[in-house]
Amino acid sequence: MELFINLFLFFMLVVTALAILKMRHLFAVVMLSGVFSLLCALLFVTLDAVDVAFTEAAVGAGISTVLMLGTMALTSRNEKMPRKFSLMPLLVVMATGAVLIYGTLDMPNFGSAKSPAQTHVAAQYLALTPTDMGFPNVVTAILASYRGYDTLGEVVVVFTAAVGVLILIGGLARRRHKDEEEAN
Protein backbone atom coordinates (compact mmCIF):
# COMPACT_ATOMS: atom_id res chain seq x y z
CA MET A 1 0.00 0.00 0.00
CA GLU A 2 2.82 2.38 0.89
CA LEU A 3 4.50 1.70 -2.43
CA PHE A 4 1.23 2.32 -4.22
CA ILE A 5 0.74 5.64 -2.40
CA ASN A 6 4.25 6.78 -3.30
CA LEU A 7 3.86 5.70 -6.92
CA PHE A 8 0.52 7.44 -7.23
CA LEU A 9 1.79 10.68 -5.69
CA PHE A 10 4.84 10.72 -7.98
CA PHE A 11 2.62 9.96 -10.96
CA MET A 12 0.36 12.90 -10.05
CA LEU A 13 3.46 15.08 -9.62
CA VAL A 14 4.64 14.28 -13.15
CA VAL A 15 1.16 14.80 -14.60
CA THR A 16 0.88 18.19 -12.86
CA ALA A 17 4.32 19.25 -14.09
CA LEU A 18 3.41 18.31 -17.67
CA ALA A 19 0.14 20.21 -17.34
CA ILE A 20 2.03 23.29 -16.11
CA LEU A 21 4.30 23.04 -19.16
CA LYS A 22 1.39 22.72 -21.54
CA MET A 23 -0.81 25.47 -20.11
CA ARG A 24 -0.66 28.95 -21.66
CA HIS A 25 -3.27 30.42 -19.34
CA LEU A 26 -1.14 31.76 -16.51
CA PHE A 27 -3.82 31.73 -13.84
CA ALA A 28 -4.28 27.99 -14.31
CA VAL A 29 -0.50 27.60 -14.13
CA VAL A 30 -0.48 29.37 -10.75
CA MET A 31 -3.22 27.09 -9.41
CA LEU A 32 -1.47 24.01 -10.82
CA SER A 33 1.81 24.99 -9.17
CA GLY A 34 -0.11 25.25 -5.88
CA VAL A 35 -1.34 21.70 -6.45
CA PHE A 36 2.24 20.66 -7.26
CA SER A 37 3.37 22.00 -3.89
CA LEU A 38 0.57 20.21 -2.08
CA LEU A 39 1.57 16.95 -3.75
CA CYS A 40 5.20 17.53 -2.71
CA ALA A 41 3.97 18.17 0.83
CA LEU A 42 2.04 14.89 0.79
CA LEU A 43 5.18 13.05 -0.34
CA PHE A 44 7.10 14.62 2.55
CA VAL A 45 4.34 13.53 4.93
CA THR A 46 4.62 9.94 3.69
CA LEU A 47 8.37 10.22 4.41
CA ASP A 48 7.53 11.31 7.99
CA ALA A 49 9.06 14.76 7.42
CA VAL A 50 5.97 16.64 8.53
CA ASP A 51 7.83 19.87 9.33
CA VAL A 52 9.34 20.04 5.85
CA ALA A 53 5.95 19.18 4.41
CA PHE A 54 4.30 21.99 6.29
CA THR A 55 6.89 24.50 5.12
CA GLU A 56 6.40 23.31 1.56
CA ALA A 57 2.63 23.69 1.82
CA ALA A 58 2.78 27.12 3.48
CA VAL A 59 5.41 28.55 1.14
CA GLY A 60 4.62 26.69 -2.06
CA ALA A 61 0.84 26.60 -2.00
CA GLY A 62 0.30 29.70 0.14
CA ILE A 63 2.82 32.50 -0.26
CA SER A 64 4.11 31.61 -3.75
CA THR A 65 0.57 31.50 -5.12
CA VAL A 66 -0.20 34.93 -3.69
CA LEU A 67 3.12 36.35 -4.92
CA MET A 68 2.59 34.97 -8.42
CA LEU A 69 -0.95 36.36 -8.52
CA GLY A 70 0.41 39.74 -7.42
CA THR A 71 2.99 39.56 -10.20
CA MET A 72 0.31 38.57 -12.70
CA ALA A 73 -1.65 41.69 -11.76
CA LEU A 74 1.35 43.70 -12.98
CA THR A 75 2.08 41.72 -16.14
CA SER A 76 0.15 39.66 -18.67
CA ARG A 77 -2.35 36.89 -18.08
CA ASN A 78 -1.24 34.67 -20.91
CA GLU A 79 2.10 33.18 -21.73
CA LYS A 80 3.62 34.09 -25.09
CA MET A 81 4.14 31.22 -27.46
CA PRO A 82 7.82 30.32 -27.66
CA ARG A 83 9.33 31.28 -31.00
CA LYS A 84 11.13 28.02 -31.58
CA PHE A 85 11.56 24.69 -29.91
CA SER A 86 14.97 24.51 -28.29
CA LEU A 87 16.67 21.35 -27.11
CA MET A 88 19.15 23.02 -24.77
CA PRO A 89 16.92 23.44 -21.65
CA LEU A 90 15.82 19.80 -21.87
CA LEU A 91 19.45 18.68 -22.02
CA VAL A 92 20.40 20.87 -19.04
CA VAL A 93 17.49 19.51 -16.98
CA MET A 94 18.31 15.89 -17.91
CA ALA A 95 21.98 16.39 -17.01
CA THR A 96 21.10 18.00 -13.67
CA GLY A 97 18.64 15.22 -12.88
CA ALA A 98 21.21 12.56 -13.77
CA VAL A 99 23.81 14.22 -11.51
CA LEU A 100 21.30 14.40 -8.64
CA ILE A 101 20.36 10.73 -9.03
CA TYR A 102 24.07 9.84 -9.17
CA GLY A 103 24.48 11.78 -5.90
CA THR A 104 21.86 9.63 -4.15
CA LEU A 105 23.59 6.36 -5.07
CA ASP A 106 25.86 6.15 -2.02
CA MET A 107 23.34 7.62 0.40
CA PRO A 108 22.21 5.37 3.27
CA ASN A 109 18.80 3.75 2.90
CA PHE A 110 15.69 5.60 4.03
CA GLY A 111 15.26 5.14 7.79
CA SER A 112 18.63 3.43 8.17
CA ALA A 113 19.94 3.48 11.76
CA LYS A 114 23.53 3.67 10.46
CA SER A 115 23.05 6.92 8.54
CA PRO A 116 25.40 9.78 9.57
CA ALA A 117 22.41 11.77 10.81
CA GLN A 118 21.76 9.11 13.44
CA THR A 119 25.30 8.20 14.47
CA HIS A 120 27.32 11.42 14.83
CA VAL A 121 25.97 14.41 16.72
CA ALA A 122 22.31 13.42 17.09
CA ALA A 123 22.96 11.09 20.02
CA GLN A 124 25.03 13.79 21.72
CA TYR A 125 22.29 16.38 21.26
CA LEU A 126 19.73 13.98 22.71
CA ALA A 127 21.92 13.25 25.72
CA LEU A 128 23.07 16.81 26.44
CA THR A 129 19.95 18.89 25.80
CA PRO A 130 18.32 18.39 29.23
CA THR A 131 21.49 19.35 31.13
CA ASP A 132 22.71 22.07 28.71
CA MET A 133 19.42 23.84 28.16
CA GLY A 134 17.14 22.78 30.95
CA PHE A 135 14.19 22.06 28.71
CA PRO A 136 13.15 18.85 26.95
CA ASN A 137 12.51 20.11 23.38
CA VAL A 138 15.53 18.89 21.41
CA VAL A 139 14.48 20.43 18.08
CA THR A 140 14.29 23.90 19.60
CA ALA A 141 17.61 23.38 21.37
CA ILE A 142 19.33 22.43 18.09
CA LEU A 143 17.78 25.25 16.06
CA ALA A 144 18.20 28.05 18.58
CA SER A 145 21.42 27.08 20.30
CA TYR A 146 23.57 24.27 18.87
CA ARG A 147 23.05 25.60 15.35
CA GLY A 148 22.28 29.19 16.32
CA TYR A 149 24.60 30.79 13.75
CA ASP A 150 23.16 28.56 11.04
CA THR A 151 19.65 29.70 11.95
CA LEU A 152 20.77 33.33 12.02
CA GLY A 153 22.15 32.91 8.49
CA GLU A 154 18.84 31.38 7.33
CA VAL A 155 16.91 34.27 8.82
CA VAL A 156 19.17 36.76 7.01
CA VAL A 157 18.61 34.93 3.71
CA VAL A 158 14.83 34.89 4.14
CA PHE A 159 14.82 38.56 5.15
CA THR A 160 16.93 39.52 2.11
CA ALA A 161 14.60 37.59 -0.18
CA ALA A 162 11.53 39.28 1.32
CA VAL A 163 13.09 42.74 0.93
CA GLY A 164 14.06 41.98 -2.67
CA VAL A 165 10.56 40.82 -3.59
CA LEU A 166 8.95 43.81 -1.88
CA ILE A 167 11.22 46.24 -3.72
CA LEU A 168 10.56 44.56 -7.07
CA ILE A 169 6.78 44.26 -6.78
CA GLY A 170 6.19 47.43 -4.76
CA GLY A 171 8.35 49.58 -7.06
CA LEU A 172 6.65 48.27 -10.19
CA ALA A 173 3.18 48.80 -8.74
CA ARG A 174 4.04 52.37 -7.73
CA ARG A 175 5.37 53.16 -11.21
CA ARG A 176 2.20 51.74 -12.81
CA HIS A 177 0.09 53.81 -10.47
CA LYS A 178 2.02 56.97 -11.35
CA ASP A 179 1.71 56.26 -15.08
CA GLU A 180 -2.06 55.83 -14.72
CA GLU A 181 -2.38 59.10 -12.85
CA GLU A 182 -0.36 60.91 -15.52
CA ALA A 183 -2.51 59.37 -18.25
CA ASN A 184 -5.63 60.58 -16.48
Next chain:
Amino acid sequence: MFSLATLALFLGMCIVLARLYAGPTLYDRVLAGNAFGTYTVLFIGVLGFLTGRPDFLDIALLYALINFVGTIAVLKYFRYRAIGDTSPSPKGKPVLHGNLKDQGYKH
Protein backbone atom coordinates in the same frame (compact mmCIF):
# COMPACT_ATOMS: atom_id res chain seq x y z
CA MET B 1 -11.07 -0.04 5.09
CA PHE B 2 -8.57 2.82 5.18
CA SER B 3 -6.99 1.50 1.98
CA LEU B 4 -10.37 1.82 0.34
CA ALA B 5 -10.67 5.39 1.62
CA THR B 6 -7.20 6.15 0.21
CA LEU B 7 -8.20 4.80 -3.18
CA ALA B 8 -11.36 6.89 -3.15
CA LEU B 9 -9.35 9.99 -2.24
CA PHE B 10 -6.89 9.34 -5.07
CA LEU B 11 -9.77 8.98 -7.51
CA GLY B 12 -11.17 12.28 -6.29
CA MET B 13 -7.76 13.94 -6.69
CA CYS B 14 -7.56 12.78 -10.32
CA ILE B 15 -11.04 14.13 -11.09
CA VAL B 16 -10.32 17.47 -9.44
CA LEU B 17 -6.99 17.79 -11.23
CA ALA B 18 -8.73 17.13 -14.55
CA ARG B 19 -11.20 19.91 -13.79
CA LEU B 20 -8.34 22.24 -12.82
CA TYR B 21 -6.66 21.52 -16.14
CA ALA B 22 -9.77 21.72 -18.30
CA GLY B 23 -11.24 24.86 -16.76
CA PRO B 24 -13.03 26.44 -18.54
CA THR B 25 -13.81 29.39 -16.25
CA LEU B 26 -11.63 30.89 -13.52
CA TYR B 27 -14.09 29.89 -10.85
CA ASP B 28 -13.86 26.22 -11.82
CA ARG B 29 -10.13 26.48 -11.30
CA VAL B 30 -10.35 28.25 -7.94
CA LEU B 31 -12.84 25.68 -6.74
CA ALA B 32 -10.72 22.82 -8.06
CA GLY B 33 -7.64 24.20 -6.30
CA ASN B 34 -9.57 24.55 -3.08
CA ALA B 35 -10.97 21.03 -3.43
CA PHE B 36 -7.48 19.66 -3.99
CA GLY B 37 -6.39 21.30 -0.75
CA THR B 38 -9.29 19.62 1.02
CA TYR B 39 -8.23 16.27 -0.43
CA THR B 40 -4.73 16.93 0.93
CA VAL B 41 -6.17 17.47 4.40
CA LEU B 42 -8.26 14.31 4.16
CA PHE B 43 -5.35 12.26 2.84
CA ILE B 44 -3.09 13.32 5.72
CA GLY B 45 -5.85 12.23 8.11
CA VAL B 46 -6.36 8.88 6.39
CA LEU B 47 -2.62 8.25 6.06
CA GLY B 48 -2.21 8.52 9.84
CA PHE B 49 -4.75 5.78 10.44
CA LEU B 50 -3.48 3.71 7.51
CA THR B 51 0.01 3.53 9.03
CA GLY B 52 -1.39 3.14 12.56
CA ARG B 53 0.13 6.39 13.83
CA PRO B 54 -2.52 9.12 13.87
CA ASP B 55 -0.10 11.55 15.58
CA PHE B 56 -0.10 14.02 12.72
CA LEU B 57 -3.84 14.50 12.65
CA ASP B 58 -3.59 18.03 14.06
CA ILE B 59 -1.22 18.98 11.24
CA ALA B 60 -4.11 18.35 8.86
CA LEU B 61 -5.92 21.18 10.68
CA LEU B 62 -3.11 23.58 9.77
CA TYR B 63 -3.39 22.53 6.12
CA ALA B 64 -7.10 23.29 6.23
CA LEU B 65 -6.23 26.75 7.54
CA ILE B 66 -3.67 27.41 4.78
CA ASN B 67 -6.15 26.21 2.20
CA PHE B 68 -8.81 28.59 3.48
CA VAL B 69 -6.52 31.61 3.66
CA GLY B 70 -5.09 30.82 0.22
CA THR B 71 -8.53 30.63 -1.37
CA ILE B 72 -9.53 33.93 0.24
CA ALA B 73 -6.33 35.52 -1.09
CA VAL B 74 -7.00 34.30 -4.63
CA LEU B 75 -10.60 35.49 -4.57
CA LYS B 76 -9.58 38.84 -3.12
CA TYR B 77 -7.13 39.20 -5.98
CA PHE B 78 -9.98 38.64 -8.44
CA ARG B 79 -12.19 41.21 -6.82
CA TYR B 80 -9.70 43.98 -6.17
CA ARG B 81 -6.77 43.19 -8.51
CA ALA B 82 -4.45 43.52 -5.49
CA ILE B 83 -3.64 41.42 -2.46
CA GLY B 84 -2.52 44.06 0.00
CA ASP B 85 -4.16 47.35 0.84
CA THR B 86 -7.53 47.68 -0.90
CA SER B 87 -8.82 50.70 0.98
CA PRO B 88 -9.96 53.68 -1.13
CA SER B 89 -7.12 55.83 -2.45
CA PRO B 90 -6.50 59.20 -0.77
CA LYS B 91 -8.03 61.19 -3.64
CA GLY B 92 -11.40 59.58 -2.95
CA LYS B 93 -11.21 57.46 -6.10
CA PRO B 94 -11.99 53.90 -5.01
CA VAL B 95 -9.48 51.25 -6.02
CA LEU B 96 -12.35 48.86 -6.69
CA HIS B 97 -12.48 47.99 -10.37
CA GLY B 98 -15.87 46.33 -10.56
CA ASN B 99 -16.43 42.76 -11.60
CA LEU B 100 -14.47 40.82 -14.14
CA LYS B 101 -16.88 41.23 -17.05
CA ASP B 102 -16.62 45.02 -16.88
CA GLN B 103 -12.90 44.72 -17.49
CA GLY B 104 -13.41 42.74 -20.64
CA TYR B 105 -11.96 39.62 -19.10
CA LYS B 106 -12.22 36.60 -21.35
CA HIS B 107 -12.43 33.17 -19.79
